[in-house]
Amino acid sequence: MNYNFSSKIDGVKPSAIREILKMSSDPSVISLAAGNPAPDAFPVKAVEEITAGILREEPILALQYSVTEGYPALRDTLRAFARNRYNVMGEEDDLIVVSGAQQGIDLSCKCLCNEGDTVLCEDPSFVGSLNAFRSYNVNLVGIPVEEDGISIEALEKALREEKNVKMLYVIPNFQNPSGVTMSWEKRKRVYELCCKHGVMILEDNPYGDLRFEGEDIPAIKTLDEEGRVIYCGTFSKILSPGLRVGFAIANRAVLQKLVVAKQCADVHTAILSQLICLRFMNEYDVEAHIGRLCALYRQKSALMLGEMEKHFSDKVRFIRPQGGLFIWCTLPEGSDMVEFCRRATYDYKVAVVPGTAFTAHEEDPTTSFRLNFSTPTDANIVKGIEILGRLTKEFIR
Amino acid sequence: MNYNFSSKIDGVKPSAIREILKMSSDPSVISLAAGNPAPDAFPVKAVEEITAGILREEPILALQYSVTEGYPALRDTLRAFARNRYNVMGEEDDLIVVSGAQQGIDLSCKCLCNEGDTVLCEDPSFVGSLNAFRSYNVNLVGIPVEEDGISIEALEKALREEKNVKMLYVIPNFQNPSGVTMSWEKRKRVYELCCKHGVMILEDNPYGDLRFEGEDIPAIKTLDEEGRVIYCGTFSKILSPGLRVGFAIANRAVLQKLVVAKQCADVHTAILSQLICLRFMNEYDVEAHIGRLCALYRQKSALMLGEMEKHFSDKVRFIRPQGGLFIWCTLPEGSDMVEFCRRATYDYKVAVVPGTAFTAHEEDPTTSFRLNFSTPTDANIVKGIEILGRLTKEFIR
Numbered sequence: 088m089n090y091n092f093s094s095k096i097d098g099v100k101p102s103a104i105r106e107i108l109k110m111s112s113d114p115s116v117i118s119l120a121a122g123n124p125a126p127d128a129f130p131v132k133a134v135e136e137i138t139a140g141i142l143r144e145e146p147i148l149a150l151q152y153s154v155t156e157g158y159p160a161l162r163d164t165l166r167a168f169a170r171n172r173y174n175v176m177g178e179e180d181d182l183i184v185v186s187g188a189q190q191g192i193d194l195s196c197k198c199l200c201n202e203g204d205t206v207l208c209e210d211p212s213f214v215g216s217l218n219a220f221r222s223y224n225v226n227l228v229g230i231p232v233e234e235d236g237i238s239i240e241a242l243e244k245a246l247r248e249e250k251n252v253k254m255l256y257v258i259p260n261f262q263n264p265s266g267v268t269m270s271w272e273k274r275k276r277v278y279e280l281c282c283k284h285g286v287m288i289l290e291d292n293p294y295g296d297l298r299f300e301g302e303d304i305p306a307i308k309t310l311d312e313e314g315r316v317i318y319c320g321t322f323s324k325i326l327s328p329g330l331r332v333g334f335a336i337a338n339r340a341v342l343q344k345l346v347v348a349k350q351c352a353d354v355h356t357a358i359l360s361q362l363i364c365l366r367f368m369n370e371y372d373v374e375a376h377i378g379r380l381c382a383l384y385r386q387k388s389a390l391m392l393g394e395m396e397k398h399f400s401d402k403v404r405f406i407r408p409q410g411g412l413f414i415w416c417t418l419p420e421g422s423d424m425v426e427f428c429r430r431a432t433y434d435y436k437v438a439v440v441p442g443t444a445f446t447a448h449e450e451d452p453t454t455s456f457r458l459n460f461s462t463p464t465d466a467n468i469v470k471g472i473e474i475l476g477r478l479t480k481e482f483i484r
Numbered sequence: 485m486n487y488n489f490s491s492k493i494d495g496v497k498p499s500a501i502r503e504i505l506k507m508s509s510d511p512s513v514i515s516l517a518a519g520n521p522a523p524d525a526f527p528v529k530a531v532e533e534i535t536a537g538i539l540r541e542e543p544i545l546a547l548q549y550s551v552t553e554g555y556p557a558l559r560d561t562l563r564a565f566a567r568n569r570y571n572v573m574g575e576e577d578d579l580i581v582v583s584g585a586q587q588g589i590d591l592s593c594k595c596l597c598n599e600g601d602t603v604l605c606e607d608p609s610f611v612g613s614l615n616a617f618r619s620y621n622v623n624l625v626g627i628p629v630e631e632d633g634i635s636i637e638a639l640e641k642a643l644r645e646e647k648n649v650k651m652l653y654v655i656p657n658f659q660n661p662s663g664v665t666m667s668w669e670k671r672k673r674v675y676e677l678c679c680k681h682g683v684m685i686l687e688d689n690p691y692g693d694l695r696f697e698g699e700d701i702p703a704i705k706t707l708d709e710e711g712r713v714i715y716c717g718t719f720s721k722i723l724s725p726g727l728r729v730g731f732a733i734a735n736r737a738v739l740q741k742l743v744v745a746k747q748c749a750d751v752h753t754a755i756l757s758q759l760i761c762l763r764f765m766n767e768y769d770v771e772a773h774i775g776r777l778c779a780l781y782r783q784k785s786a787l788m789l790g791e792m793e794k795h796f797s798d799k800v801r802f803i804r805p806q807g808g809l810f811i812w813c814t815l816p817e818g819s820d821m822v823e824f825c826r827r828a829t830y831d832y833k834v835a836v837v838p839g840t841a842f843t844a845h846e847e848d849p850t851t852s853f854r855l856n857f858s859t860p861t862d863a864n865i866v867k868g869i870e871i872l873g874r875l876t877k878e879f880i881r
Binding site: 093095122126138142150152186193198200201221313326340347352353355360 | 485487490493496498518520521528535536540546547549550584586587595596612615616619711724725735737741745747750754756757
């Protein structure tokens with residue numbers, strides 16, 4: 088039969104990245120395309136002990152229905168963490184546990200935007216969030232990212248000219264895919280401009296803890312006196328993405344709507360996952376664990392950057408990230424980047440992600456591509472970059 | 485500040501049931517209001533062993549990102565189960581793992597309905613599903629439920645008269661809240677009528693395995709030659725609701741859209757939860773476990789019905805369910821049912837759910853209320869029904 092799907096879901100194309108990731112399950116392919124934590128990054132022993140404890144001591148709690156807002160003790164712990172470590176809990180704010188930050192992003196858009204409303208985003212930006220916005224049929228407008236974060240000029244112009252702008256979506260720390268960190272000056276300007284134009288800010292901070300160079304910069308949420316910022320965090324990068332536990336912090340009025348939307352979406356987040364996160368935070372040295380992760384990614388990032396300097400054509404520009412998981416590379420203007428990525432992945436068996444996967448509109452021109460240093464082994468980083476380097480020299484004439 | 489929320493989320497009111505469930509966390513209140521599996525129903529020992537095995541043998545798999553469609557081996561096992569046990573996997577169908585059947589219902593509506601489209605539902609029906617539909621701003625039209633299922637006459641009329649009907653939502657087995665099971669004759673008529681009018685069917689079967697009386701009736705999905713039925717199942721009632729694992733079966737074209745929508749919603753379902761379900765199905769005797777659950781609920785349902793016959797005013801009618809978790813009671817026409825429930829919950833400290841929580845529109849008149857026999861202890865069933873019986877006699881003059 089012929090199906091009539093909703094116009095909102097018809098607006099989301101299966102992500103180009105998925106095709107590449109399928110390729111990279113081929114064991115002969117070196118994948119620099121993923122965004123997964125390093126296998127070494129998981130505190131396996133701790134999770135094993137914690138989970139055994141939960142199922143021995145409170146099995147019914149771990150298996151029964153729970154409340155939509157999140158397990159109360161986990162919310163308490165996260166509230167304290169958010170207040171004391173990050174200063175992102177305002178007086179009028181509250182916190183909801185969500186099934187990964189992805190759900191916080193999806194539900195924020197659902198609660199704030201009608202179809203046709205405008206959402207501003209960094210361009211490039213995280214494809215999972217862009218697809219979530221598309222799935223609510225909003226008008227997605229990309230704002231270029233510069234080396235110190237979003238272009239303030241372009242943001243001002245969009246705020247002035249676009250109709251029904253409801254929300255600005257930003258990843259201020261070690262942005263996916265660009266690796267860029269937004270400067271403190273720009274964070275303040277972004278907040279001021281959104282206040283002036285009555286626009287909500289959705290601040291996504293999945294990588295914030297993974298800084299391996301430079302000084303922490305406070306979140307935009309720390310400036311929020313108006314209840315204008317929804318802040319999303321996650322356990323995906325510091326504990327485990329497979330558990331699907333994240334959180335969102337927002338003014339109580341916004342949070343109430345998120346709770347209603349979450350109840351419709353999945354009732355509550357898997358409670359065993361929540362209990363594992365709770366005990367990990369309360370019974371283990373989270374700071375020391377994060378310190379180990381930063382050391383691991385510092386080493387892997389330095390390795391990849393060093394090999395790139397050795398092997399890449401000097402016509403390829405790239406951004407040195409201060410944290411996170413990604414390095415963003417740009418071929419000279421006029422290069423056929425999509426063909427470069429195709430050849431890298433299919434002919435040279437080194438999978439990379441074409442920049443078009445991250446633009447607000449697939450037809451937007453870009454000559455950039457994304458590399459990931461967290462997932463591959465050190466040996467594969469060395470080998471993969473050497474091969475890719477050869478391609479850059481052949482490809483760029 | 486003043487927030488402008490989306491019109492879709494503004495259309496969902498926090499469920500009346502939540503207020504009552506808050507009441508019932510008061511330990512002096514006997515709650516007959518929940519819909520939770522009995523604590524005795526959880527295979528605690530099995531889950532403990534399984535989980536230890538997973539985290540010992542494949543910890544990285546259990547903690548790393550996974551694929552949106554669901555863990556491949558779990559999908560294989562569920563496909564075989566769906567094909568062999570229920571005959572609900574057509575040649576052109578495929579299966580997606582979702583974060584509880586609630587997510588399958590939510591995403592089905594998102595993929596099939598534009599704002600303003602009409603969704604038909606049984607009236608009364610499961611409030612979680614109704615709220616999910618409301619959260620996409622659809623026009624919700626209730627079709628009365630009779631003792632053998634949905635009114636075919638009213639369904640025909642709605643299909644003829646309502647505009648842009650996209651979907652019919654039904655719970656054919658031991659419906660929540662009415663406990664009614666749709667007859668085989670009606671299932672066939674429902675399928676025929678939806679074919680004739682080009683309407684999709686969303687068949688929700690959370691309680692199907694919990695039949696403690698009578699013979700199984702095949703699902704509407706078994707009739708589906710057109711790819712017109714999306715079938716949702718869940719581990720919530722047979723293993724654990726806290727794990728949040730369900731599945732949806734649909735024609736591949738529909739399933740592709742569900743996958744796109746799920747990727748936006750939460751990337752994938754918690755993989756540890758999925759692995760627990762997989763091993764439970766493959767390594768334990770699921771049939772025997774389901775047999776024990778049915779015996780447990782047969783006993784608890786019989787106990788509650790017996791006590792109701794002893795204590796309730798004979799002016800209260802109720803439906804004897806052949807399975808599931810609920811008994812639907814109806815006060816004489818003209819009774820102030822909401823006041824009855826208020827007095828039961830607040831004055832008599834026996835929490836029940838007013839029928840208005842389950843109607844398509846809160847203002848629809850009903851004198852019914854819902855009782856649950858799975859969650860309370862046997863002692864509380866006896867005590868609660870005795871108290872409630874006293875109230876029925878005082879209340880109905």
